[in-house]
Amino acid sequence: MGMPSATDTLMVNVFAYGTLQLPEVMFAVTGRKFRSQTARLKDFARYRLHGKSYPGIRPEFGATVGGLVYSGIDGQGLASLDAFEDVFYHRETVRVITPDGMAWEAETYVINEDSHGLLLPEAWNLEDFKCSQLSSFLLRHE
Numbered sequence: 001m002g003m004p005s006a007t008d009t010l011m012v013n014v015f016a017y018g019t020l021q022l023p024e025v026m027f028a029v030t031g032r033k034f035r036s037q038t039a040r041l042k043d044f045a046r047y048r049l050h051g052k053s054y055p056g057i058r059p060e061f062g063a064t065v066g067g068l069v070y071s072g073i074d075g076q077g078l079a080s081l082d083a084f085e086d087v088f089y090h091r092e093t094v095r096v097i098t099p100d101g102m103a104w105e106a107e108t109y110v111i112n113e114d115s116h117g118l119l120l121p122e123a124w125n126l127e128d129f130k131c132s133q134l135s136s137f138l139l140r141h142e
Contacts, residue, residue, distance in 0.1 A: 010075040013106035015039060015096045017046055017067035018055045019137060020081070021126060026070065028138055029084045030077045039069040039096040039104065047119040049111075053133040055124030056089070056111035069096050069106050078107070088115035 016036075019025045027033055045063035046055045057065055073081070082091060089109040096104050111119060129137075 010078070011071075012073050012078060013096075013104050014070045014073050014078070014081060015041055015067055015094060015104075015106040015108040016070060017041065017057055017065045017108065018124065018126075019053070019129060019134075020070075021068045022130070022134065024138060025134075030073075030080045032077060034070040034072055034077070036068040036070045037098055039067060039098050039106075041065045041067065041094055041096050041108065044094075044110070046124050048122050048124045050118050050120055052086075052118075053129060053137055056115075056119055057108070058111050058113075058116055058119065067096075069098065069104050071104075073107075081109075085109045088112050088118060 014020075016026070020029065023033065023036075041057070042064050043059060043061050044057045044065045045060035046057045046065045049056050085091075088111060090112055091107050092110045094106055094108050096106050096108075098104060
């Protein structure tokens with residue numbers, strides 16, 4: 001056995017604003033459960049993506065995106081999330097605010113600037129996704 005790599009001990013927070021807000025989706029992707037709490041990301045906006053059941057975010061001054069911040073995600077969990085996300089996202093470190101006013105540093109997935117054309121003008125809604133697309137989404141990601 002060699003020395004442990006940095007990713008073996010890496011623990012990060014991840015801000016989820018789309019399908020990963022649902023614990024069953026997070027579990028389907030990572031095979032594990034993580035602690036979470038609600039959080040808001042300022043100066044970003046969430047939109048539906050053309051032809052997709054999940055959303056994307058992009059920087060937008062004055063906008064706010066609600067979601068969940070998961071804590072204690074290790075290198076393996078992060079690698080699973082990176083593999084799950086589409087090629088038109090990049091992972092970025094952001095600051096989110098929890099209801100108690102605490103600022104958390106978290107990783108999140110932002111639409112690449114050259115893919116902003118995939119974003120539709122309408123906002124994405126978690127409840128609509130749960131009602132109309134969650135079961136088929138989970139079947140594809142078992």
